[in-house]
Amino acid sequence: MNSSSVKTYLPWLVATALFMEQLDATVVNTAIPSIAASLGVTPLSLKSVVTSYILGLAVGIPVSGWMADRYGTRRVFLIAIGIFTLASVLCGLAPTAQMMTAARLLQGLGGAMMMPVGRLAIVRTFPKSELMGAMNFVIIPALIGPLLGPTVGGLIVHWTSWRAIFFINIPFGVIAMYLVWRHMPDYHGDERRPLDIPGLILFSSGTAILSWLLEVFGEHTLSSTTMGLMLALSLGLLAAYVWHASRTRFPLLRLTLLKVRTFRISVVGGFVTRLGVGGLPFLLPLLYQLGLGLPAWQSGLLMMPSAAAAMGMKLIAPKVLARFGYRQVLVVNTLCIGLTIALFGLVGRETPLALIVGISLMLGFFNSLQFSSMNTLAYADIEPGDSSMASTISSSFQQLSMSFGLATGSLVTAWFLGRIPQTNQVLVTDALHRGFWALAIMTVLSAAVFWRLRKRDGDSISRGRATASQAEPVAQ
Template identity: 45%
Template sequence: MQNLDSSVVATALPAMAADLGRDPVHLSVAITSYLVALCVFIPVSGWVADRFGPRRVFMLAIVVFTGASALVGLSQGLGTLVAARVLQGLGGAMMVPVGRLLLLRRVRKEELLTAMTWLTMPALLGPVFGPPVGGLLTDMVSWRAVFWINIPVGAIGLLLVWRFIPELEPQDPGPLDGRGLTLWGLSLALLVSGLETVGRPIVPQGVTFAMLGLGAAVTLAAIRHSRRATRPAVDLGLLSIPTFGMPMLSGTLFRIGAGALPFLLPLTLQLVFGLSASASGLVTFATALGALVMKPLIRPVLRRFGFRTVLVANTVLAAAGVAVCALFTPSWPPIAIFLVLAAGGLSRSLQFTSMATMAFADVPTNKLAAATAMTGTLQQFSVALGVVLGSLTLSAGMAWHGTESPGLAEFQMGFVLAGLVILSMLPGALRLAPDAGARVSGHKALPPA
């Protein structure tokens, strides 16, 4: 449901902008407000799950997310839309990482790769069906229907969790690090909000630079606090684990570049190529289809080559898969665009699953809640930065060319820049040990201790 929501919003964005009387590029705030809320609330998810029990928190999160989806569909202005999206982000912040935690606490390290593959395969149904379903609903009903579809999905999900997922005993997470949560939440919100408004007539530019400056200062304070606190909300010590630190730090660059694609691509097809929302959705879902096809192949690929080789080689392939979108023109047959996007989906799926699995290869069991919280926060923060990267590139190109709406050149610049950001992950991947995560991948498996 969460992945369905993420994939349909970009497809419906032009229709939302027209209905609300906003510029489609500026309406990226509908995406980033949700992602900022995820970044702010995910750090507390691990503590809440330990304190009250992950199953109970998971069920409540589904209720909040589903109810907020209904409110988004009822929004009559940008303010109410953003408020409902923030509430939706609160539900998503508890739903996704806590659901992962329920799995991780019941799986042995040797089973982790298989378990993560099974976890992500059903989740890919959202991106597979999201663009075409979102496009059809937008054209035939309204953009509001793409949010209302979450209501039956959420109701079914709640029933299945109640029926099939056993409760885990609550644990003692210790006192809540309220100061750390406040500092990290404020820093992420300020940084994303500041970047979202750079060079755009949303707020005065003085406010934008004040948010960026204050965000940087608060981030330094948050880092200092996390290093000194006994039980910090964000445990930076986890980054010293090589198999966790690399996908969290270098992997952020990959997610930023990849996160720009779902924002740029539907706008390109609708605003430049003149496709309807339905036609755009039928083309862009190729990316998720390629990802779904890749999932069963990930385990044998990692067993054969190992995490380091896969991440190094695939970084180059994934960067090329995004940058090649700059070659698309209105004269391209839709089937050709579909095939290129499907091929790119293969490499990005391999990269995402490899990083997500390796990240937990060496994390101690008692640190899983903190690790899932940090993973979720950085993932959503980088996706938010990806949307910001796309919108900033379009705004800069429009200002450079003196146009009021983005053209093909602006989108081409966005695709190339996103590909270069992905490629910048390469040095981090090269620093991995040849046997990194071998216990999980099975590649040159280490003898048991």
């Protein structure tokens, strides 16, 4: 396989697959009323259609690294896209809510293998000095997918049938599978390790329950006692996994990799950052529609500038990191994101549209630089043999942080809106402004995590300088 063609096609291939996965995580939300009417059920009963996809991701991501090591990145990625595409067809053909839920669960399992396996192929194909440029293509889908999902879903439902939401994945899936077979490198693990079945049960069960709780957070169908007991169960399962992982030779997720300081700061800092940023896809449509009184389609269009800025950022991110280094960029950029989120707390009916677009452009640019920097920093001091494990751990934490971020946005919104009637536009806008300021404060706090970086951390990626793996003991 020609290495030049691999480097040309691989970033686009992985980005396309990840865009499908990220888009489908949110595209169904706006179509729930139409799906419910078509299947003859209530919209509330279709909550499982949304949560089953999240559960599929939570269960499938942890085992994806082991599968890639055992069966090879090309085969696993090809199967993942095939499962995702087949599940999309089943979703579009589903005659009942139960079949729709089962198909979405299968779709989530397929999508779960795309993210870590795709990143693994990128990390192993490109030397660290070229990793930033390649990762810039991969990070954009994760940024614009959740923003565009509700808009795309709304437009499709408005103009055609809700079933088209799933059928549009078919041509993309077929093309992607062909490109995988032609241009995807086939990497295997350095050693054959057995599957940690007890660890898989403990970790997947814990993350699945926790992800589901965060997805249904704030609903009145569950009592506080039930929520509390299930939260305790999920945390207990995760704690049991940590204990198990420290005592087995081949754990599902080797948490000792968190001893690598740059990897640990990237994972923890990214998790904290997403608590604030992750609530924006929830708050922004409310501000545009309830606060500014815009129709849904105009609200969706106002999400587009962030996506455009995210794509434009990839042209200058490598130069910015090469000039200032990871520590300075991540600390300053995190503060810039917090400031930009706070600016949305000043947007009202009298705010010029051009200014709103400008703030959205800033948000897309800073977010894209942030996630591109965090994701590449994670591999700065990771040995090649550990890249599969590092990708799986990083993807698992990112999936959880996305759920936590949406739950945070829901909690902040509910806290400030309280019992304010949605017809009172002034009070609703004021409450949403306080929500943005709360998210801004949470985002700024994550800068303290990146402050622990050292000046030369990440130079192997940003400046092409080889650095020794930096490890230090951490409590298990």
